[in-house]
Amino acid sequence: MSKRQWPLAISLIILVLFLSACGNNANAGSSSNAPTSFTIVYQPGLGAATFIILKNQKTLEKQFPDTKIQWDIVNSGSAVREAVISNQGQLGTLGVPPFLVGWDRGMDWRVLLATSRSDSWLIAINPRFKTLKDFGPNDKIGVVAPDAQQAIVLRKAAQQQLGNAHALDRNLVAIGSADGEQALLSGQIAAQLSGSPFQQREIAAGGHVVLHTKDVFGPVGAGLTVLSQSFYNQYPSFSKTVYQDLVNESTYVANHHTEAAQALAADKASGGGGSVAQFKSLLDDTSLVFEKTPSGLVAYATFMKSIGLISKVPGSANDLELPTVSGTGN
Amino acid sequence: MSVPLFRTAEKRTFTFPGWLRYILIGAIFLIAWQLYVSLSGVSQLLIASPLATLQALIADFANGQLPSAILVSLQNLAIGMGIGIVTGLILASLSTFSRFGRDLLTVLTAVFSPLPGIAILPLTMLWFGLSSSAIIFVVVFGSVWPISANTDTGFRTIGTTTRMVALNLGLTRLQTVRDIFLPAALPHILSGLRLAWAFGWRTVVGAEIVFGVAGSNGGLGWYINNARYFLNPPAIFAGLVVISLLGVLLDTLFQFIEQQTIVKWGMKQAQ
Numbered sequence: 090m091s092k093r094q095w096p097l098a099i100s101l102i103i104l105v106l107f108l109s110a111c112g113n114n115a116n117a118g119s120s121s122n123a124p125t126s127f128t129i130v131y132q133p134g135l136g137a138a139t140f141i142i143l144k145n146q147k148t149l150e151k152q153f154p155d156t157k158i159q160w161d162i163v164n165s166g167s168a169v170r171e172a173v174i175s176n177q178g179q180l181g182t183l184g185v186p187p188f189l190v191g192w193d194r195g196m197d198w199r200v201l202l203a204t205s206r207s208d209s210w211l212i213a214i215n216p217r218f219k220t221l222k223d224f225g226p227n228d229k230i231g232v233v234a235p236d237a238q239q240a241i242v243l244r245k246a247a248q249q250q251l252g253n254a255h256a257l258d259r260n261l262v263a264i265g266s267a268d269g270e271q272a273l274l275s276g277q278i279a280a281q282l283s284g285s286p287f288q289q290r291e292i293a294a295g296g297h298v299v300l301h302t303k304d305v306f307g308p309v310g311a312g313l314t315v316l317s318q319s320f321y322n323q324y325p326s327f328s329k330t331v332y333q334d335l336v337n338e339s340t341y342v343a344n345h346h347t348e349a350a351q352a353l354a355a356d357k358a359s360g361g362g363g364s365v366a367q368f369k370s371l372l373d374d375t376s377l378v379f380e381k382t383p384s385g386l387v388a389y390a391t392f393m394k395s396i397g398l399i400s401k402v403p404g405s406a407n408d409l410e411l412p413t414v415s416g417t418g419n
Numbered sequence: 420m421s422v423p424l425f426r427t428a429e430k431r432t433f434t435f436p437g438w439l440r441y442i443l444i445g446a447i448f449l450i451a452w453q454l455y456v457s458l459s460g461v462s463q464l465l466i467a468s469p470l471a472t473l474q475a476l477i478a479d480f481a482n483g484q485l486p487s488a489i490l491v492s493l494q495n496l497a498i499g500m501g502i503g504i505v506t507g508l509i510l511a512s513l514s515t516f517s518r519f520g521r522d523l524l525t526v527l528t529a530v531f532s533p534l535p536g537i538a539i540l541p542l543t544m545l546w547f548g549l550s551s552s553a554i555i556f557v558v559v560f561g562s563v564w565p566i567s568a569n570t571d572t573g574f575r576t577i578g579t580t581t582r583m584v585a586l587n588l589g590l591t592r593l594q595t596v597r598d599i600f601l602p603a604a605l606p607h608i609l610s611g612l613r614l615a616w617a618f619g620w621r622t623v624v625g626a627e628i629v630f631g632v633a634g635s636n637g638g639l640g641w642y643i644n645n646a647r648y649f650l651n652p653p654a655i656f657a658g659l660v661v662i663s664l665l666g667v668l669l670d671t672l673f674q675f676i677e678q679q680t681i682v683k684w685g686m687k688q689a690q
Contacts, residue, residue: 167648174464194464194650229549236648262549263648277548398649 123327124320126157130169130178132233133162134266135285135371136205136312137359138349139338139379140182145352148334153327162358164265165234173198173317180331182314184238185389186398192409193399197318199411200383200418201332204339206311207377209239211300212291213280214273218299221250221257228279229262231269236398238310238389239282242302245392249305254396267361285371286363303376306392309385309419311378321411332413336381343379346372383410383418467653472660475653484642485661492638493665495551496623499558500616506559507566507611512596514567515574524571528564536561536622540629554626561622562615569611573604606681613673620669624662639665 127149131140140160143149149158161178163169166187172178174196182204191198211230217223224230232240240261248254264272266283273281274294281291282300292298302310314335321328342349350368353360360368371377386406393399403409406418435443449469455461456468467475479485510527513520536557547553577600585599601608627640637645639662646654681687 167650170650171647174462190650196464196650227550234648235645263644272549275545277544 122324123153123156124179124324125155126159127153127180127327128159128161128172128178129180129182130161130163130172131182131359132164132166132169133359133361134283134287135207135353135360135368135377136182137162138342138353138372139204139335141352141356141359142342142349143334143338146338148338149331152330152334156327165263166237167234170196173315179320180314180316182312184312185310185383185385186238186241186393187234187236188313188315188409189386189390189393189399190236192403193401198315199318199321200386200409200414201314201316201321201328201411202335202381202414203311203383203418204314204335205377205379206308206384207285208301208303209242209282209284210288210292210298210302211243211280211282212273212288212296213299214276214291214294214296215279216297218280220299221247224257224260224279226259228260229277230257230260231262231264231272231278231281231283233266233269233283234263235261238312239284239302241389241393241398242305242310243282243300244396246300246305248396285374285377286361286367289367289371290363306385306388309388311380311382311384313383316411318411328411329413339379339381342372381414383414386418388419464650464652467656471653472656475651475657476660479642479654479657485657488637488639488642488658489661489665491551492623492627492640495554495627495638496558496616496619499555499623500562500619502555503559503562503615503619504566504612507563507615508570508601510563510567511570511574512592512600514571515596515600516592521571524567528568531560532564532568534560536618537625537629540626544630549630554623554630557626558619558622561618565614565618566608566611569607569614570604573607573611574600576607577603606687609673609677609681613670616669616673617666620662620666 129140129144131137144160149156161172163172166183169178169181169183170187170191173181173191180201181198188198188200218228230243232243234240235258243257243261244254247256251257260279262269262272262278264278264281266287269278269281269283270287270291272278273291273296280299281287282302316328316331346369347365349372350365353368354363354365363371383406386409387403390399390402394402407416410416410418453469456463456466463471476485510520510524514524515521539560540553540557543553543556547556581599581603585595590598623638624640627638628644630641639658643655643658643662646652646658677687
């Protein structure tokens with residue numbers, strides 16, 4: 090390369106770098122009341138019922154005909170976070186810990202409302218696994234991600250039962266709930282901690298419960314629906330409408346288990362697979378609660394900071410909430 | 420632009436030595452990178468600056484996360500390559516001594532070598548479960564074909580004179596391979612090895628990412644994936660830097676081996 094070509098080459102490299110950072114702006118609408126497009130990113134499972142109903146009834150599409158409403162299903166809260174960071178999605182639904190990790194690293198997202206809270210079970214097939222003490226270094230435990238709510242609950246349980254929050258870190262395997270169910274039944278992993286409907290099917294296939302997550306943190310830690318503060322500020326009326334729609338659907342699901350079960354069974358990717366009767370009995374099970382108030386934000390943050398997963402704890406839950414739920418959570 | 424074949428001493432202009440030029444390019448790149456992150460206003464969650472990457476490197480070396488991840492990855496690579504080398508040499512030897520062996524190697528290489536190692540990971544996970552054996556098998560699979568094919572070529576291109584010497588001495592087949600063929604085919608074997616480790620290294624890191632196994636079984640692929648889960652871009656960059664640097668080091672090691680053997684013995688010209 091001759092001397093004259095050097096500045097050219099370097100400026101090309103810098104140009105490429107700059108261009109690559111100019112990501113897309115899905116919602117770069119004008120100052121109108123609604124964005125041009127709006128993508129909702131949620132995770133499969135029983136808690137997705139609210140979103141499936143909202144999607145099926147096309148409520149948002151009717152309210153905002155000029156906005157392109159899109160739906161994405163991803164496997165973990167980390168993936169929801171990535172979708173929001175890269176602006177591939179605006180509204181996300183995820184557990185408290187992956188939300189806190191994003192907040193801790195400087196994402197400007199806040200809680201629009203909570204979704205549902207349920208008891209998740211650590212399930213093993215082999216009868217020799219009775220408590221956490223029975224897990225050896227090679228006994229893998231499947232969770233959707235190392236920062237998922239289940240993984241954090243497991244660390245707290247390890248701290249309580251084994252005296253070391255990180256005692257089971259080496260056992261964790263990041264695996265989607267549906268794949269994890271297969272892995273558990275085929276013996277590739279020793280135990281799985283996911284949620285409904287996966288855990289009930291695992292029990293039906295001969296598994297037993299080693300740990301209830303409700304025993305670890307108490308009845309807190311409902312899933313969250315989150316939106317960035319900047320989006321909320323830019324489209325306050327749109328955001329409030331989305332909030333109200335979700336509240337309505339959540340109430341609807343809580344009171345119409347049959348319809349919700351039908352929606353879940355019809356949408357295998359969202360529900361995780363199953364019959365209407367199976368989903369109906371799961372929804373009737375009182376361990377699943379659809380609630381709108383965020384809970385456990387401070388409790389999880391305090392624990393996660395104490396074991397070095399995040400660097401700060403919010404002064405109060407209010408710091409993490411949008412005006413829609415401001416001052417109601419804990 | 421024409422280049423004079425011989426430069427006279429008067430015409431020779433001053434040039435920096437090679438290593439200095441490389442370091443200069445690296446430094447310009449690092450400065451451009453840092454300036455870009457500092458000045459463009461890009462989100463720190465999307466790209467980490469060189470300084471943040473360096474901090475993550477230091478922190479994770481100090482707390483032992485990176486050293487143990489490096490050990491695990493290198494161990495997976497070494498065991499996989501070791502088995503791959505032995506298997507590859509056996510296949511190449513069979514191919515040299517029997518028609519069936521040659522056909523076998525031809526068919527196996529034709530069928531299996533186009534398969535990316537990562538592509539068979541789902542299968543090995545079924546066979547071996549979520550243990551490092553699954554990754555090692557994939558590395559063996561990725562490295563055995565370049566090694567056997569190159570060794571086979573090496574064996575086949577050995578001069579008739581050399582073969583005759585082996586015959587004249589009345590060596591057994593094992594002795595022939597060990598004392599005559601292997602040294603004579605070394606240039607080919609070494610280029611096969613370089614190819615194999617490059618495949619293997621990419622495969623190890625890729626497999627560890629797909630695998631998602633934490634802790635003691637987690638190598639560098641797991642490390643960067645875990646950094647992704649905890650939204651830690653500096654650590655992701657640190658992992659990438661380590662993977663790349665180890666690659667350079669391993670390549671240098673192979674160059675050194677070539678220097679000490681085939682270049683020294685006059686079988687290959689020094690570059």
